[in-house]
Amino acid sequence: MKKIVVYPGSFDPVTYGHIDIIKRALKISDKVVVAVAHNTEKEPLFDVAERVGLLKRALKGIKGVEVDDFACLVVDYVRKKKAHVVIRGLRMISDFEYEFQMALTNRKLAASVETIFMMPSEQYSYLSSKLIKEAASLGADLKGFVPRFVEKKIKEKLGV
Numbered sequence: 001m002k003k004i005v006v007y008p009g010s011f012d013p014v015t016y017g018h019i020d021i022i023k024r025a026l027k028i029s030d031k032v033v034v035a036v037a038h039n040t041e042k043e044p045l046f047d048v049a050e051r052v053g054l055l056k057r058a059l060k061g062i063k064g065v066e067v068d069d070f071a072c073l074v075v076d077y078v079r080k081k082k083a084h085v086v087i088r089g090l091r092m093i094s095d096f097e098y099e100f101q102m103a104l105t106n107r108k109l110a111a112s113v114e115t116i117f118m119m120p121s122e123q124y125s126y127l128s129s130k131l132i133k134e135a136a137s138l139g140a141d142l143k144g145f146v147p148r149f150v151e152k153k154i155k156e157k158l159g160v
Helices: 016-026 048-058 074-080 093-109 129-137 148-158
Strands: 004-009 031-037 065-070 085-089 114-118
Touching (some): 004 074, 016 085, 031 048, 074 085, 085 093
Parallel strands (some): 085 114
16 A cells, blocks of 8 residues: 655745655655645735646656645545645744644544644755745845746746
8 A cells, every 4th residue: 555645735836845845755655746725815926737837847757746736625635635644844933833733623624634744954944935936026046946947937927
């Protein structure tokens, strides 16, 4: 039986921090389903199809990864994928309160689904998609944060 984990998020855009978490998750599972959320509360720079496309390109050649999107409760999506584990990345202690609340809520909704918190490498611990977009809007070089093709797409979208 394959150990499948689901790594949900907005991935707007995918960063090296996300890719690092995916590679770490592959060390404890056979398959990582990277699931792009249809989050209507956030105002993403990229639409769902664009985010899925950027992730597929960024993860090309990494075996054991599937990129998908979902528009339901995370726990329902996890069960649909025949998984039992949600992977969540924690960058800083400030992430913990929100992530902990979400994990407990998910546990209440589906006791069979566990949440595993993973920390990225130190070099990515401060990265956030929001910070990346802000820096890009001011013309920053993003080569240490995102793949070059992602940087190009961000700057195209922002008109920089």
